[in-house]
Amino acid sequence: MTHVSLKVNGREVSRDVEPRTLLVELLRRDLNLTGTHVGCDTSQCGCCVVHVDGVGTKSCTMLAVQADGKAITTIEGLAAVAEADGRAEDGLHPVQAAFRQHHGLQCGFCTPGMIMSAADLLSRNADPTEHEVREWLEGNLCRCTGYHNIVKAIMAAGATMRGAATPRAAE
Amino acid sequence: MTDKGIGARTLRKEDRRFITGKGRYVDDIRMQGQAYAVFVRSPHAHARIGAIGKDAVLGMPGVLGVFTGADVQADGLGSNVCGWNVVSKDGSGMNMAPYPLLCTDKARYVGDRVAMVVAETLDQARDAADALEVDYEPLPAVVDVAKAQDGPVIHDGIAGNLIYDWELGDKAATEAAFQKAAHVTRIELVNNRLAPNALEPRAALGHFDPGTEQHTLYVTSQNPHVHRLVMSAFIGIAPEHKLRVVAPDVGGGFGSKIFIYGEECLVLWASRKLDGVPVKWTADRTEAFLSDAHGRDHVSKAELAIDADGDFLALRVNTKANLGAYMSTFSSCVPTYLYATLLAGQYKTPAIYADVQAYYTNTSPVDAYRGAGRPEASFLIETIVGQAARELGRDPAELRRQNFIPKDAFPYQTPVALTYDTGDYAATLDRALDLSDYKGFEARKRESASRGKLRGIGLSCYIEACGIAPSAVVGSLGAGVGLWESGKVRFSHTGKVQVLTGTHSHGQGHETSFSQLIASKLGVPFEDVEVIHGDTEKTPVGMGTYGSRSLAVGGEAIARSCDKIVAKGRKIAAHLLEAAEADIEFKDGQFTVKGTDRAKSIGEVAFAAYVPHNYPEGVEPGLEEGAFFDPPNFTYPAGTYVCELEVDPDTGTTEILRFVAVDDFGNVVNPMIVEGQVHGGLMQGIGQALLEGAVYDQSGQLVSATYMDYAMPRAWDVPFFEVETGQGTPAQANSLGVKGCGEAGAIGAPAAVINALTDAIGVRVEMPATPEKVWHAIQATRHAQAAE
Ligand code: FES
Ligand code: FES
Numbered sequence: 001m002t003h004v005s006l007k008v009n010g011r012e013v014s015r016d017v018e019p020r021t022l023l024v025e026l027l028r029r030d031l032n033l034t035g036t037h038v039g040c041d042t043s044q045c046g047c048c049v050v051h052v053d054g055v056g057t058k059s060c061t062m063l064a065v066q067a068d069g070k071a072i073t074t075i076e077g078l079a080a081v082a083e084a085d086g087r088a089e090d091g092l093h094p095v096q097a098a099f100r101q102h103h104g105l106q107c108g109f110c111t112p113g114m115i116m117s118a119a120d121l122l123s124r125n126a127d128p129t130e131h132e133v134r135e136w137l138e139g140n141l142c143r144c145t146g147y148h149n150i151v152k153a154i155m156a157a158g159a160t161m162r163g164a165a166t167p168r169a170a171e
Numbered sequence: 172m173t174d175k176g177i178g179a180r181t182l183r184k185e186d187r188r189f190i191t192g193k194g195r196y197v198d199d200i201r202m203q204g205q206a207y208a209v210f211v212r213s214p215h216a217h218a219r220i221g222a223i224g225k226d227a228v229l230g231m232p233g234v235l236g237v238f239t240g241a242d243v244q245a246d247g248l249g250s251n252v253c254g255w256n257v258v259s260k261d262g263s264g265m266n267m268a269p270y271p272l273l274c275t276d277k278a279r280y281v282g283d284r285v286a287m288v289v290a291e292t293l294d295q296a297r298d299a300a301d302a303l304e305v306d307y308e309p310l311p312a313v314v315d316v317a318k319a320q321d322g323p324v325i326h327d328g329i330a331g332n333l334i335y336d337w338e339l340g341d342k343a344a345t346e347a348a349f350q351k352a353a354h355v356t357r358i359e360l361v362n363n364r365l366a367p368n369a370l371e372p373r374a375a376l377g378h379f380d381p382g383t384e385q386h387t388l389y390v391t392s393q394n395p396h397v398h399r400l401v402m403s404a405f406i407g408i409a410p411e412h413k414l415r416v417v418a419p420d421v422g423g424g425f426g427s428k429i430f431i432y433g434e435e436c437l438v439l440w441a442s443r444k445l446d447g448v449p450v451k452w453t454a455d456r457t458e459a460f461l462s463d464a465h466g467r468d469h470v471s472k473a474e475l476a477i478d479a480d481g482d483f484l485a486l487r488v489n490t491k492a493n494l495g496a497y498m499s500t501f502s503s504c505v506p507t508y509l510y511a512t513l514l515a516g517q518y519k520t521p522a523i524y525a526d527v528q529a530y531y532t533n534t535s536p537v538d539a540y541r542g543a544g545r546p547e548a549s550f551l552i553e554t555i556v557g558q559a560a561r562e563l564g565r566d567p568a569e570l571r572r573q574n575f576i577p578k579d580a581f582p583y584q585t586p587v588a589l590t591y592d593t594g595d596y597a598a599t600l601d602r603a604l605d606l607s608d609y610k611g612f613e614a615r616k617r618e619s620a621s622r623g624k625l626r627g628i629g630l631s632c633y634i635e636a637c638g639i640a641p642s643a644v645v646g647s648l649g650a651g652v653g654l655w656e657s658g659k660v661r662f663s664h665t666g667k668v669q670v671l672t673g674t675h676s677h678g679q680g681h682e683t684s685f686s687q688l689i690a691s692k693l694g695v696p697f698e699d700v701e702v703i704h705g706d707t708e709k710t711p712v713g714m715g716t717y718g719s720r721s722l723a724v725g726g727e728a729i730a731r732s733c734d735k736i737v738a739k740g741r742k743i744a745a746h747l748l749e750a751a752e753a754d755i756e757f758k759d760g761q762f763t764v765k766g767t768d769r770a771k772s773i774g775e776v777a778f779a780a781y782v783p784h785n786y787p788e789g790v791e792p793g794l795e796e797g798a799f800f801d802p803p804n805f806t807y808p809a810g811t812y813v814c815e816l817e818v819d820p821d822t823g824t825t826e827i828l829r830f831v832a833v834d835d836f837g838n839v840v841n842p843m844i845v846e847g848q849v850h851g852g853l854m855q856g857i858g859q860a861l862l863e864g865a866v867y868d869q870s871g872q873l874v875s876a877t878y879m880d881y882a883m884p885r886a887w888d889v890p891f892f893e894v895e896t897g898q899g900t901p902a903q904a905n906s907l908g909v910k911g912c913g914e915a916g917a918i919g920a921p922a923a924v925i926n927a928l929t930d931a932i933g934v935r936v937e938m939p940a941t942p943e944k945v946w947h948a949i950q951a952t953r954h955a956q957a958a959e
Pocket of ligand 2: 104105106107108109110111141142143144145370422423678
């Protein structure tokens with residue numbers, strides 16, 4: 001067993017874990033943060049994306065011990081980040097709100113990872129083109145939506161976050 | 172009237188829990204003291220199973236049990252079953268071999284379940300499963316359906332691996348029509364095998380309560396009551412009244428979660444064997460690829476007879492269908508009653524004959540996957556019609572239009588058993604041609620050519636049969652169950668409404684659509700409605716969600732429950748208002764005495780029903796009504812899809828430039844949700860056409876068993892879709908006039924893509940039309956042209 005201490009959604013946590021424990025297992029099993037999902041075993045689907053020190057990261061591809069000393073935000077903690085920035089609406093991060101507004105989810109299984117990944121994109125590029133959004137989503141699979149409304153939602157969230165009246169038109 | 176009722180683009184009420192990470196999927200549920208199951212799966216496609224080294228593993232840390240086929244047999248558990256008996260041409264029933272929960276004598280595909288290990292932690296269970304030694308004697312295997320007949324016998328006593336040899340249509344009339352043909356178009360095509368790939372892998376958590384002897388199973392299911400029925404009646408896990416099946420939030424299904432699989436039966440059984448320790452299993456992705464039922468996998472030959480004017484005279488089809496190593500729950504009806512019955516398409520072809528042979532192979536079982544039979548039919552028809560147009564030098568849109576069933580011919584009896592209720596195929600074609608600027612294509616093609624690119628446009632005019640039922644019809648065709656649906660509407664004292672449905676939502680948004688229905692039918696605020704589904708202990712018995720049936724069948728059961736609520740409410744209101752029942756009108760949630768402003772709201776009536784102090788004589792208290800709806804016919808969504816794409820001849824890559832979809836879904840409850848369903852279906856159809864293939868090598872190894880190897884469609888593979896589901900022709904089989912929309916995209920898209928690709932490069936490439944295949948096809952044509 002190895003001891004890890006990290007901050008998850010603003011709370012200090014420490015646990016003894018087996019060295020082989022993945023970050024996603026720590027989150028889901030030990031911390032009961034089941035909003036982060038597992039959809040594959042080859043680091044392809046992105047259902048498991050969380051923010052590690054603010055950077056989008058596949059939590060299935062990181063050992064819990066590698067997260068020692070880091071600050072993790074999961075889907076459960078995303079709205080609070082937006083609250084702190086004064087950007088939350090109706091208790092939601094703008095990306096969460098946009099996914100709902102634009103029907104960017106159906107079964108909801110890919111959704112937490114999609115939202116976390118999209119929030120990471122928009123923190124780097126607040127005004128992505130449709131092409132940039134589609135390229136960015138290389139690491140996130142969705143089987144339900146055909147991506148159509150996900151791309152729309154992300155572009156709309158970008159517009160909200162930069163205070164634009166209308167999202168960029170489709171190319 | 173509420174602005175969130177029928178027809179409104181109401182935002183989904185289920186979304187909040189999903190976008191905040193508070194959905195509750197099976198793997199999210201944790202029971203006190205739960206143990207973990209891991210399955211040991213055959214690495215061989217076909218092998219005799221010898222000794223299994225159970226004892227060595229039983230002593231490993233945390234191991235609670237190791238179970239094999241012998242244990243299952245010793246306990247008297249039954250075999251899994253396929254619930255639809257398809258009868259062969261010669262009158263014999265289908266050859267259904269036992270489908271054991273765990274292998275007994277042989278393993279029949281890579282991934283077949285050989286043993287189950289249960290341990291206190293998942294890591295311990297994995298370690299123990301890795302350590303379990305199994306003696307295999309590998310046997311020759313067959314994976315291709317075309318070779319199945321001559322392959323090794325997979326199930327004792329089933330010669331040639333033939334499951335059935337079935338036919339539909341008038342063979343003699345079809346042959347006679349071919350005699351009169353001026354032109355015959357012939358085609359051979361493959362409908363590629365697909366892995367459904369719901370992003371949530373299958374999972375199950377079984378719990379036996381030793382005190383009450385109640386069995387509870389949490390499972391990724393599209394139809395929890397069907398799970399309960401099969402597990403009780405055929406497998407014998409527990410009597411039905413002692414078995415509760417809960418399907419909580421489910422992360423997509425696309426058919427793959429209809430079926431009853433061994434894993435979920437076994438975890439529940441193991442919990443009983445272990446005196447009530449809850450046992451959980453969650454598939455990893457490779458397990459999902461190996462063991463989820465796959466879809467499609469047909470090889471077909473078809474001929475279309477055409478007269479000198481371009482009228483279709485007859486269609487003749489032979490299809491060989493691969494059903495895999497065992498017959499999954501509904502597998503038999505997919506390449507027969509859900510396929511050949513649709514071969515008329517949108518056309519008035521007078522004579523059609525199809526015969527279908529289904530075979531066992533050493534591959535994962537094949538069953539319904541989004542569209543189930545109808546995509547295969549639609550792809551075949553729309554491909555052969557496209558080829559006919561090319562051969563005849565006709566505009567593919569005009570050749571189709573000429574052969575459409577005209578709008579005044581409904582109801583229309585096809586030569587392959589179905590009666591189409593309504594439709595206006597020319598309307599959806601015209602609209603799609605308009606939206607896609609079909610007329611302007613030649614100019615765009617020249618522009619592409621100037622950049623060295625090959626541009627193509629392709630049409631697909633699909634039809635499907637949805638809202639699967641009626642029970643008597645499916646029963647006469649061999650179905651082992653009825654296909655009605657249940658609904659119940661329950662008012663509380665305070666006027667809030669619970670809707671109980673036998674359908675299950677795993678992405679379709681029933682909580683929203685059904686609430687809209689209530690809002691419109693009963694005038695109750697959308698927010699005051701709660702939709703309950705997915706728990707056999709809460710909802711009336713229902714048949715579940717597949718075949719785009721939830722609204723057309725399940726929604727109608729709810730609508731009829733609403734009618735009963737209003738009928739009873741009218742009696743109560745008449746009493747309260749001291750008026751004759753016949754004088755009470757109901758509108759927008761108010762019972763009003765005709766021609767007056769005297770009214771009682773439905774909330775007041777509900778209160779009176781539960782506090783019946785001043786109440787009509789002979790009327791029961793309470794306001795709760797249910798209905799079972801068995802529709803008189805299928806519904807028939809149809810439409811036209813237009814795909815425009817560009818091929819880079821140097822690399823063989825295909826880029827979809829535009830995709831226009833015009834669908835006739837009859838009336839639409841929530842256009843936003845319906846469009847979303849179409850988007851998802853289109854993506855799966857485009858995936859089938861260009862990317863996806865579940866591929867076995869000749870030894871039976873599944874070589875596309877991870878997301879590194881199986882090309883899932885990604886966001887960059889498509890542009891924004893242009894989808895229109897405007898004014899349709901209302902369905903006749905239900906009072907809502909709805910048809911169902913969940914599968915259309917996957918049904919119509921493949922042919923549109925392949926026709927466009929063929930138009931671009933001049934030859935047809937089998938699906939998935941990968942860049943490699945496209946490049947080779949272009950090279951081959953160039954060489955052929957150079958040689959001329
Ligand atoms: S679970 Fe992490 S990428 Fe699939
Ligand atoms: S919403 Fe179901 S996988 Fe994306």
